[in-house]
Amino acid sequence: MKPLQYSPVSLAVATLLMAANTAQAADGSASARVGDLQYGNALDPGGFGAALMQRDLLGYSLLRAGVSRTPTGDLYTAPSPVPEDQGLGDWRYTNGLELGYITQTGDKDAQFFRQYSDWQNGFALSLAWLDMWKPETGDYLEARASYLSEDDNFLRLRVGRYGDFRVEAFYRNMPHTLTTTAFPLWEGIGSDTLTLPANLTPGNSTPADVKAASDAAARTTLRVTRTRAGVSLEGDMGRGFIGYGALTNEQRNGTRLWGGPFFFNYPFVNNGGVMETVRPIDFSTTDVSAGLRRAGKVWRFNTVYSGSFFRNRKTTFTYENPFVIAPVTGTPAAGILTEGQFSLDPNNDAHNLRVELGRTLPQRGDLSLTAALGTMRQNDPIGLNLNCAAPGQVGISGMPFVVNCADWNTPASLSRSTAQARIDTLLLDAKLSFHPTNTFGWHLELRRYDEDNKLRYQAFNPLTGDYGYITLNGSMGTVVPGEMGLFNPNNPAYWSYPAKIGSFPVGYTDTTAELGGDLQMGYRNTLNVTYTFRRYEPDFREVEYTNEHRIQIALTSRQFAGGTLRASYDYATRNGGDYNYFPYASFYAQSLPGFVMPDTANGEASLFAFTTDAMRKFDLSDRDQHKFRLIYTLPVGEATTLSATAHGQYNSYDTQIGRKGDNATGLTLAWDYQPMPRLTLNASASAAFSKMRWANVADNEGLVASDPGNADPTFGGPKYPLANVWNESDRERSLNANLQFTYQWSRTKLDGGYNLNDSRGRLRYDYASISAISATQQAFAATISQFPDTRYRTHSFDLGITQTLSKQWSARLFGRYEHGKFADWHYTGFDTALAYDHRVYTDRGPATDYDAGLVGLMFRYVP
């Protein structure tokens, strides 16, 4: 009977009050209909102030001593005492706040240190809360707020009455730092128009000028902030019906890295243009839902409408090109290419109406039927081919491959002015289940999902009679004769060009049937066996269908060597119809009347093969799959729980060219030790491994000149010779180790932890002969053996001490130190220069070696 130090402030944990508080905590967080499920920040991930709360040294129960476990055997951590509530009329309430000061040290701008946390030097409000409830009526009000910075905060309000209604409103900002080492060449970052600095001339600057400007560019951070706000409500409508609805809006604002292509550069020194630009993010997504449900003793009913409306305030993006783009013919360009453009994410709407009906049946049976109709629409103006001004021209002077800006910079140059894109969906699902005995049950489910893509767009310019879309801002056609990207049956310069003239209206039908049974063997073992058949029928793809047969066996045992074992194994085999390696001809100009097949070397007219007939795309190729998962939890004595989780997935694809195999394996070991409520030790280690293998065959570049129209797709033939085969594998390895401890004296809590993240990527390749490498890169390829590994490793240490100062006040002094290393050959050399010939990049990449930390002092006040 050792006396325990205990404060009366924290003694509000009687059995029934615990139940009441549990109900309070669970009132809305479990509902996906509410805008956000989790509210928190880097200081307080759980959103309830756990760091500054002391633990209840009496443990989980006032009725019995010792630790408590879940039915599986995991240890429950001793809870924190519930703050003593106070009265206000008929209401009870608790409130409080946690605020303090944070200061950073070291490389605080390291990207990985602040990727999802907007740490700032200064005051921070970790949490402020007010909980009110009226026991007589079940009315309640709950408010939570946090403010670490302008971009990292939340405010949430819930009001309602248990069993009657609930209303929730929230507002929050979440940061995502993408890079802290951006050195953009352009001015106007964040806008939809990037302009070159005054010392560069669009379309006519030298690489040296560009490099000088890049070297002088200022460092900036690229980030996106998500601002979410919403309201949701749910209420009893009478006669057992419950109505619910929600309205949420998310604004995403910021910048991110983006491209900027003006033809190749590597094979064309001092020509082309490869640019890493910065595009704006200015999105708004509004989600609405409204529904009605009723659950009776026999019948269940639910119907809900949900809609999503995406708006982009910046739907076009232009950037100035500093480089000279010159024809390979040596003749002058018809015009100077000064500006590139993108169409950015279009506005779009989605609607879905879902109806669910369920009924209980004899033999503890249940029937549930679901039908859902949806449609997604996008009807933004279609981007123009060119934005150069009349009377300008693009192309190669003196050759028939010149286009007039006036013919392509107007909506009149489009076959229609808006996208008119539409995808309709239909879902039908029926599930029947019975449990005729206490030990046996079975179910049957049939499901059909259809996605009908109604978009049919043909790129045709009524002003010129051309089909297609001008490629890479006109740079292709400016550099290489005939590669403007257009087809015209009346123009000999274009009538043999296989331009892409339409979008692929990709849709599919997915039909599944599942039959399963579960058998309870004794009191502690359950066996589940499920067979699933899936037929996938894509539109306009390489196969008309694939069939997959899957069998899953799952065992749950609560008497496996003293612990709980959950194990499952899946085997699935997929095969499909005849494979057409190139089913897209109807979306290319060769399908149009007037297309003239180019002559080949042997005098026959034919069009070059687009790919080899041995290619199998991984989502449609024949595949065997094995999957397993093992989870074992072992309670050891009173205070320890050991657990192990292993999982794996192994896919092999029946193909010579394409993805040949991929697999992923993971293992986690955990040790949890809690000999008494005041002490907890947790350690875990995990490893994850994945590998992907694929093969391809390079075109025989020797045919470009001698037989450019070679149409033979045969793997091993003249166009795709075996000597050009290459293989590649990508291995990823991720290690994680974690150690956490907490020790609490009567009024002082010490906690800390260590975390290691270590991931490595290893790319390996081989090739049958050097001819598998493009001729322009063969010399370089001969100088290297393999790419260096990519590596990301961080060590982070946390230490905190929390002291109860008085009945109302407690304080926490804490620190975090992080050491990180990063290596990625993609960024090689960027620490000294971002501009090379006709290429200019923006991001130097994450810090290769950094040390960063922070110290904070927070106070908690509970009146």
Added chain:
Amino acid sequence: MKLRLITPAAALLLFCAGAAALAVEVQDLRSVPAITGDAQAGATKAALCVACHGPDGHSMVAAFPALAGQNATYNYQQMLQYQSGQRVSAVMAPFLASLSDADLRDIAAYFAAQAARPANAAASAQATETGRKLYVDGDPARGIPSCQGCHGVNGVGMQPAGPNDRVPWHSFPTLAGQQGDYVAQQLRAYKEGARGGTTSAVIMQEVAKTLDDAAMQAVAAYIAAH
């Protein structure tokens, strides 16, 4: 630099200041073993007790608790608490001051061996349906738990549900045959914080917070009638 040093120093001072005692010692009764004693010897040693608690522990005065049939462990713990001063009573403390641990065990064993007093007609007449409901079901709408969840059907106490039942039921008092006034008086003491200091008392303090005077009287009357 000075400011950098001042901040942690101030924090340490605050922490030290926080170490000042505000804590209340709570005696953990959740692991107390069931006691044994010599009931026959206890009969002799309890001679003084019966003056107030009645012959064989059947109290004749409404304000004094009946001890007949009381769990020995509970009774023993209460006497220890009076001895230590944790439970304050100007009356009980002098009587218990000179008793040894063995005496306390024997006395507790003696009273536990006596049969609880059956309800009398007068007490039964005062019992109401409200009291019965509170004792048996509690009142979830008001946050009141049922009494029988810990004190057993008709107040005769609980038995372990099985070998894995770690709740020390033997340390909870039986209520059968208890004086109604005494029950009400103790509920008020829990509610006002006058009685506490143990893990069991913490539970009762939280229960008592949910009871108003009428509910206390109703449940006390029901207990007195059983």
